[in-house]
Amino acid sequence: QLQLVESGGGLVQPGGSLRLSCAASGFSLDLYAIGWFRQAPGKEREGVSCISSSDGNTYYADSVKGRFTVSRDNAKNTVYLQMNRLKPEDTAVYYCAASVLLFRSCDLRPSFFNVWGQGTQVTVSS
Numbered sequence: 386q387l388q389l390v391e392s393g394g395g396l397v398q399p400g401g402s403l404r405l406s407c408a409a410s411g412f413s414l415d416l417y418a419i420g421w422f423r424q425a426p427g428k429e430r431e432g433v434s435c436i437s438s439s440d441g442n443t444y445y446a447d448s449v450k451g452r453f454t455v456s457r458d459n460a461k462n463t464v465y466l467q468m469n470r471l472k473p474e475d476t477a478v479y480y481c482a483a484s485v486l487l488f489r490s491c492d493l494r495p496s497f498f499n500v501w502g503q504g505t506q507v508t509v510s511s
Contacts, residue, residue, distance in 0.1 A: 391504060402470075420484065
């Protein structure tokens with residue numbers, strides 16, 4: 386069974402940092418594009434970042450570029466999202482997802498992704 390599990394969310398002050406983890410079971414993460422998405426209350430789910438299969442190219446939404454970094458540890462079968470200089474508008478439930486449609490490419494649209502984790506809450510507040 387293909388499964389993704391996110392962890393690492395929590396409450397952080399503005400300007401702080403968090404690192405989210407996305408651990409996979411039942412498949413190897415490096416064979417799939419892995420995306421990070423977030424959804425705030427009353428808003429649509431939006432793409433935040435993506436790391437492509439095999440070559441590991443990374444992509445970011447303009448709103449997080451320069452602050453967030455996505456990476457992959459093949460030995461641990463885990464993808465990470467390092468979030469720095471967090472802002473209150475980053476508050477949302479964060480999801481990771483895998484795509485069987487994207488080969489050595491990425492897309493930040495949720496419709497391209499097939500396997501989703503359960504999400505982890507990130508709250509940025511003083």
